[in-house]
Amino acid sequence: MKYLSALAATVFALALWQGIVWVTGLPKFILPGPGVVAETWWQNRWLIAEHTWITAIEVIIGLACGTLLGVITALQLANSRAARVLVQPMLVFTQALPVFALAPLLTLWLGYGLWSKVAMAVLIIYFPITSSFFDGLMRTPPGYLDLARTMQASKRSVLWHIRIPAALPSLASGLRLAAVYAPIGAVIGEWVGSSKGLGYLMLLANGRAKTDLMFAAMLTLGVFSILLHMVIRRATARMAGETR
Amino acid sequence: MTQAPDLTISGTATIDGATLFAPLTLTLASGAWTCLLGGSGVGKTTVLRLIAGLETGAAFQGQITASDGKPVADRVAYMAQDDLLLPWATVAQNVSLGARLRGEKVDLDRRDRLIERMRLQDHMAKKPAELSGGQRQRVALARTLMEDRPFVLLDEPFSALDARTRADMQDLAAEALQGRTVLLVTHDPAEAARLGQSISVMTQQGLTHCAPPKAPAPRHVDDLETLETQGALLRLLREGVA
Numbered sequence: 001m002k003y004l005s006a007l008a009a010t011v012f013a014l015a016l017w018q019g020i021v022w023v024t025g026l027p028k029f030i031l032p033g034p035g036v037v038a039e040t041w042w043q044n045r046w047l048i049a050e051h052t053w054i055t056a057i058e059v060i061i062g063l064a065c066g067t068l069l070g071v072i073t074a075l076q077l078a079n080s081r082a083a084r085v086l087v088q089p090m091l092v093f094t095q096a097l098p099v100f101a102l103a104p105l106l107t108l109w110l111g112y113g114l115w116s117k118v119a120m121a122v123l124i125i126y127f128p129i130t131s132s133f134f135d136g137l138m139r140t141p142p143g144y145l146d147l148a149r150t151m152q153a154s155k156r157s158v159l160w161h162i163r164i165p166a167a168l169p170s171l172a173s174g175l176r177l178a179a180v181y182a183p184i185g186a187v188i189g190e191w192v193g194s195s196k197g198l199g200y201l202m203l204l205a206n207g208r209a210k211t212d213l214m215f216a217a218m219l220t221l222g223v224f225s226i227l228l229h230m231v232i233r234r235a236t237a238r239m240a241g242e243t244r
Numbered sequence: 245m246t247q248a249p250d251l252t253i254s255g256t257a258t259i260d261g262a263t264l265f266a267p268l269t270l271t272l273a274s275g276a277w278t279c280l281l282g283g284s285g286v287g288k289t290t291v292l293r294l295i296a297g298l299e300t301g302a303a304f305q306g307q308i309t310a311s312d313g314k315p316v317a318d319r320v321a322y323m324a325q326d327d328l329l330l331p332w333a334t335v336a337q338n339v340s341l342g343a344r345l346r347g348e349k350v351d352l353d354r355r356d357r358l359i360e361r362m363r364l365q366d367h368m369a370k371k372p373a374e375l376s377g378g379q380r381q382r383v384a385l386a387r388t389l390m391e392d393r394p395f396v397l398l399d400e401p402f403s404a405l406d407a408r409t410r411a412d413m414q415d416l417a418a419e420a421l422q423g424r425t426v427l428l429v430t431h432d433p434a435e436a437a438r439l440g441q442s443i444s445v446m447t448q449q450g451l452t453h454c455a456p457p458k459a460p461a462p463r464h465v466d467d468l469e470t471l472e473t474q475g476a477l478l479r480l481l482r483e484g485v486a
Contacts, residue, residue, distance in 0.1 A: 143328045146298050150322040151391065153345035161345055165332045241331065 032212040041216035047201070048220055054196040056224065058114060058186040062121025063178060069122065070129025071171070077130070078137035078163070079155075095127045099185065103192040117189035117197065124185035125178035132177070136170025137163050172240035179232035183225045198224075248394035248425040250274045251316060255306010257290055264290060264302050268451045270444060272395070274311065277418070277426045277461060279440030281433060281477055288446045292397050292429045296320050310395075321391040325400040327384040329372040335359065336368045339386045358386045361420070378409035382416070389420055396421055398428045402435065411465055414438055418462040433477035437470045438463050445480045452480055 014034045021033040028036060041048065073091075076083045103120060110116035140163045148158045190199025198221045205213035254269035265287040272278045282288040293300045295308055297317030310316050329338045339359055340350040359365055362382040372380055381401065388396060398417070402410045418439055430436055436443050439461050445452045454477055457469040464470065 141328075143324055143326050144330070146293075146296075146324070147322060147328045147341075148345055149298060150296050150317075150320055150397075151342040151345050152318055154347075157345050157347060161341075162330065165330070168332075 029209045029211050032215055036212050037215045037219065040210075040212040041220070044213060044216065048198075048217060051196060051198050051201045051217070052220055052224060054114075055117075055183065055186055055190070055198040055221070058117040058189070058197065059121055059182045059228065061114075062118045062186060063125065063182050065118065066122040066125040066178060066182070067129055067175065070126050070174070071133055073126075073130045074133035074137060075159075075164075077134050079159070091127065091130065094123075099124055100188060103188055106189065107193040112193050112195065116192075117186045117194065120189035121182045121185035124181045124188075128177040128181065129171070129174045132174030133167055133171040136167025139170075140166045168239045169241050172236035175232055175236050175239075176229065179229045180225065183221060183228065187221065248275050248423065249314075250311035251295065251308070251395060251425055251427075252311075253291060253295055253306065253308045255304055257287060257294070257300070257302040257304045259302045265446070266448075266450050267306075268446075270451060272425050272427050273442055274425055275423050276441040277421075277428060277439050278442045278444070279428045279430060279436035280444050280446055281430055281436045281481065282446035283431060283481060286446050286448060288429045289399055291446075292399050292427060295395070295427065296322050296397050298322075316395065319393050320395040320397050321388045321393040323384055323388045323396070323398050323401045325403055327372070327380045329380055329383055329387075331372055334369050334371060335364055335375070335383050338372065338383055339390050341387055342391050355390060358389050361389075362386045362416070377405055378413065381405060381409075381413055385413070385417055385420060394425055396424045396426045398426065400430050400432075401428075403430070403432060410435075411438075415462050433474045433481065434465075436477055437474040438465065443473075443477065445477060447481070447483075454480060 018033050018035070021031055024031070032040075073087070077087060099120065102123065103116075106116045106119045106123075110119055144162050144166065145158065148162055153161070186197070187199035187202075190197040191203055194200045198217050201217045202214050202221075205211070205217060251272040252269065254267070256267045257264040270278070270280065270291065280288050280291060287302070290300045290302050294304050295316060297320075308316050310319075330341065333341070336355065336359065337344070340355050343350045356365075356368075359368060362385060364379065364382055364386065367375060367379065367383075372383070375383065384401070401417070402413045405413060414435065428435070428439060437457060440456045441461055443454045443456050445454055454473070457463055457467065457473045459467055459469065
């Protein structure tokens with residue numbers, strides 16, 4: 001049923017797209033139809049696969065590093081009042097900066113290669129991971145803490161046995177957000193300066209008026225993001241308490 | 245177990261300068277159930293939390309002492325209205341929570357005996373969400389017993405249960421907590437009349453002592469004197485509010 005409705009929505013979207021192409025009669029280099037894009041995609045499948053691979057690596061390394069950093073930061077913030085006073089405003093400030101504006105700087109510092117894109121992905125997911133996990137850690141049901149107190153639990157064991165497990169569902173929702181944001185981060189990085197990746201391929205295709213190739217790359221990115229989100233969703237189901 | 249000591253709390257509590265409860269003295273008799281009955285907001289839970297050494301938001305002036313002179317707060321077991329079972333942990337893990345939190349080795353034999361005593365042996369590996377309200381409260385009672393403390397503080401532990409399960413739990417708890425010094429905070433006159441070996445009614449004016457029924461606790465739900473006591477307690481409660 002779920003798959004059937006997804007299929008129906010996809011068919012509907014494709015029909016709408018084709019309809020617009022027919023009705024407006026726009027030329028191929030302005031708005032290519034789904035058939036043209038599919039054909040281009042097939043002809044360039046190895047090229048697209050190669051660039052997808054690069055973007056995927058950036059995203060996955062970015063996700064791993066961003067999650068690790070976010071989890072560590074959240075634990076530090078939850079553990080120490082000093083850290084909350086000193087670091088929290090900084091975190092909010094970095095979030096207020098447009099990531100786009102930072103991209104050229106990161107390219108300047110980290111070069112044209114993989115790491116400036118990984119850094120972009122990390123930057124963009126660091127905040128949602130940190131803040132969702134931190135919120136979870138600070139919102140431990142007070143009754144549990146009372147109980148732990150009457151049991152003479154140390155601060156560390158309360159964190160380990162109660163606060164962290166109680167915060168895992170929040171971390172799971174942060175991770176699911178991160179799965180959507182991380183590809184955006186990587187692609188922004190690629191736009192600003194790179195010679196590989198789906199973002200680069202899109203820019204290249206656009207610059208040469210190969211709009212069909214650009215569409216093919218963009219749709220590939222979309223499908224990749226959806227798949228990534230599904231994988232992360234599945235992987236965090238236990239954490240979120242959705243399965244037993 | 246050796247006889248648990250007496251416990252006395254005496255003093256007054258204020259919140260931002262406003263009196264929460266006037267100077268009072270409550271003594272929990274050694275090895276007996278003391279019921280502290282009162283309406284909402286009179287500070288009965290605050291009394292219990294002060295004894296447990298928990299955050300109350302009130303400023304307390306007075307003292308809490310045990311008859312053996314040793315500190316109180318690290319010798320209490322606590323059970324609340326919410327069963328406070330960790331949803332991600334199994335029944336067995338929840339029962340042994342105290343030892344796990346203190347980093348001690350869990351006494352597995354003792355744990356299994358208590359789980360059996362609470363008739364939960366078929367549910368050892370289940371998560372709390374798979375249990376009924378009564379079963380969950382039995383897990384909480386097993387966890388409380390696992391702590392093996394002389395003082396047991398019960399904060400309306402049975403008030404969320406249906407009438408029949410509540411009566412069953414009262415019997416079970418009365419039997420299981422024998423020999424310990426128990427404080428039961430409740431708003432239910434029937435519960436106080438069934439279980440109290442000493443009953444105090446807490447109102448804004450202070451504590452009023454009420455003679456418990458003569459029958460040994462837990463008393464039968466239809467014991468006449470228990471029902472009379474229940475009525476008398478309710479009258480005291482209502483007068484206190486007026």
